[in-house]
Amino acid sequence: MKLHTLGPETTDSYKAAMYLREMYLDLEDAELVLHDSFDDIYRKLDDEQGDLFLVPVAYRSAQSNGNWADNNLKYWDTLKIMDVFKLPIMPLVLVRNPDGKDGEAVLHPSTKELIKEYSLNQGRKLHLEFVDSKAEALRKFESDKYEFSIVTKDVYQSNCADRQDEVLAEYEPNMVWCLYRIGIQQKAV
Numbered sequence: 180m181k182l183h184t185l186g187p188e189t190t191d192s193y194k195a196a197m198y199l200r201e202m203y204l205d206l207e208d209a210e211l212v213l214h215d216s217f218d219d220i221y222r223k224l225d226d227e228q229g230d231l232f233l234v235p236v237a238y239r240s241a242q243s244n245g246n247w248a249d250n251n252l253k254y255w256d257t258l259k260i261m262d263v264f265k266l267p268i269m270p271l272v273l274v275r276n277p278d279g280k281d282g283e284a285v286l287h288p289s290t291k292e293l294i295k296e297y298s299l300n301q302g303r304k305l306h307l308e309f310v311d312s313k314a315e316a317l318r319k320f321e322s323d324k325y326e327f328s329i330v331t332k333d334v335y336q337s338n339c340a341d342r343q344d345e346v347l348a349e350y351e352p353n354m355v356w357c358l359y360r361i362g363i364q365q366k367a368v
């Protein structure tokens with residue numbers, strides 16, 4: 180059986196999938212399929228019938244207005260909720276590169292409220308560029324074209340030890356995760 184979620188292996192989604200495999204003995208042998216975006220999984224539901232799909236309720240698309248709440252209704256007859264559970268995401272950090280392009284921020288759309296809070300407190304107007312995962316946000320931030328990003332603390336520390344960024348804030352949110360079984364779409368009459 181396949182279990183679809185967001186990759187690469189540094190994402191919270193990957194970590195949540197590993198947690199699930201430990202929790203459910205019958206998922207131990209599930210084949211994990213990591214996608215570049217959740218949008219990719221939603222787009223290919225027809226090809227994924229019978230498989231499992233793990234997504235955080237915080238999901239928001241970087242490519243459209245898609246989000247977990249809307250998609251849960253939109254795909255009501257295809258996506259069957261098998262389980263919901265809580266599992267904290269890995270601590271996040273808001274980082275600032277003083278040499279980056281003034282006011283440019285690259286981040287996952289699920290974390291936008293955190294940077295909005297910072298920009299309001301600082302009275303600064305920022306330009307937000309959204310990407311499909313925090314892993315991608317870090318890759319782009321490392322190019323030095325951005326002043327801000329919100330990334331996973333551990334991944335940042337192991338990849339960016341020799342950078343001169345400022346760490347402006349740290350966050351430790353909890354998260355609700357939703358496990359779906361992908362069913363056969365009933366055609367509306």
Ligand SMILES: O=C(O)C(=O)C[C@]1(C(=O)O)C=C[C@@H](O)C=C1
Nearest residue numbers: 190191192235237238289312313
């Ligand atoms: O980027 C990741 O690491 C993810 O697993 C995605 C995701 C999300 O889609 O909401 C998961 C939890 C966090 O809220 C931010 C990003």
